[in-house]
Amino acid sequence: MTTPGVASQARFSAQARLRALQADIMDLILDRELEAGDPLPTENELALALGVGRNTLRESLKVLQALGVVEIRHGFGMFVAPNNFDALADGLTFRGRLSLRHKGGEALELVDVRQALESGLIGSAMDTMTSGQLAAVEESVIRMEELAAAGETFVEADAEFHRRLFEPLNNTLLISLLAVFWKVYRQIHLEVGAGTEDLAETAAVHRRIYEAVADGDKALAAERLNRHFDGIRRRIHEAINE
Template identity: 90%
Template sequence: MSTSGIASQARFSAQARLRALQSDIMDLILERELDAGDPLPTENELAAALGVGRNTLRESLKVLQALGVVEIRHGFGMFVAPSNFDALADGMTFRGRLSLRHKGDEALELVDVRQALESGLIGGAMDSMTSSQLAAVEESVVRMEELAAAGQTFVEADAEFHRRLFEPLNNALLVSLLAVFWKVYRQINVEVGAGAEDLTETAAVHRGIYEAVAGGDKALAAERLNRHFDGIRHRIYEVIGK
């Protein structure tokens, strides 16, 4: 085997060992029934329990911190991290934006997942939606219509509409995934812009979704949400030149 091959194999083996150690740390957290915010054992205690050196342990802890599993508070110790989807959001956003410069596969897949989530969950959201939550959804629609009439884009109001639409589900993961989508969508708007001629039509699409929800028609709400995502796909195709 060549020198470069040996070096490559050694790097792979080191990475595999670090991944295994990261898994061991997570298993230890689960086995000891620690919860978010609970302190972890000290570095010395972890190193002894896992049979590794402190430097190797620290490398794995840094990775777990980046993944949102562990929180390291200098001067205070290490803790099980609270629920935080920032790492997931950042990673998926990067992949989506990167794909826009190539074939666009990840960006389109993100739309597919978002479409399936929204059309599939809208019925449950409607079941749990209060009158005040429904009024908040309409407020977002009115805001979009006002901005469209002024010839201004409304990416933030659009994001707010979808967030409010699914707030009744009280699903933190869904809210985080919606935020991921809008990070990617903002970048699409930066790169291709939003045609003023499409603003009124887009606002009308959201008005139609709201009216289906307000009317209690789950099938129509799901259908209109599905059609809404066809426009987003078209914008991605514009970016990647399809």
Template identity: 75%
Template sequence: MTASKMTSVARFSAQARLRALQADILELILDRDLVPGDPLPTESELTAALGVGRNTLRESLKALQAVGVIEIRHGFGMFVAASNFEALTDGLTFRARLSLRHHGEEAMQLVDVRQALESGLIGAAMDRITPEQLAAVEETVLRIEAAAAAGEPFIEADAEFHRRLFEPLNNELLVSLMDVFWKVYRRIHLEVGGPYDVDLEDFATLHREIYEAVASADKARAAERLGWHFEEIRNVIAQSTA
């Protein structure tokens, strides 16, 4: 075996051992029934329990911190992290930005996933929406319409519109995933720049139509208009990669 191949095998073996150690740490958290905010055992306790050296342990702990599983507070210790989607956001943002240089395929796929979530859940959200929540959705539409009339983009108001639309589901995971998608899309928007062939007032009218479909309990029309909304996003990405 050549020296380069031996180096590659050794590197792969080291990575495999680190992944195995990370899995062991996760199992320890589960076995001890720890919840977000709970402290982890000390480094000394972990090295003894897992049978590894301190440096190897620290490398694995840093990797788990990077993906939001644990939180290391210097001077205080290590803790099970609260829900954290920053690593997912960073990863998807990079993949989407990279794809913009190669026909935007992955950026388009992200839009597909987001549309599937919203179109699939809009009916359930409409079943539970209260008059107060519906009024909050309309308030956001008014903000979007005012921005469009002034010729100003309304990405933040658009994100708020969708959050309020699905607020009746009381689904924190869905809200977190929606925030991830909008952070990614906002970065894509900055990446592609403009101007593009998007009529802000037409886009605002589409939000009004989604609201009106929800207000009139027309689930099919609401899902259809949501589909049109995401088609506009696809058009922006397509124009940027043409």
């Protein structure tokens, strides 16, 4: 009969081996200079190259598929997955929503990270922002103001405003991360509800951010972005204390 301690150690060892195999598969992709969309070797070829059985290999490949590293197309083969942040968004959304049942720590940490990104990079975005891009930012503000006047929420217009603020940086990773944060925020927003949110005031906050950007005042734009996140934190705290 296997004792609990031995069984636990065996499980840990098996997990460690699987993680090592996953790392080996990723190293193989890098060593062979494969790009997103490129086909991977067949299961037989991978098993032979890595010195493992096919069942163990398949288990690791499923994990890598969930992580967005590998794409398995049944009937076609395996490929290096295209850029995809869905797994990250789903994981962060779950952790954020779960934290609302307690003190909301992880949900608030997500707000902190997003705030640091946006307030820290707004000056650089302003340096390269064209008049057309600035006009697009104001279009998003106008849309929020129109929806607020009609008593309608504007989560999508809000997300568009922030995306347009940072498009001048031409940083695909940043835009992808902002999209992740917005997917997470949308789910948390649905979880906690509207609360005491003043739609007109929220739209006005974005108008003031736009005005600071239009005036070329980097310090004020960063300060107003920082204030914007106070409302999000307040609603999370309200939800936790309800």
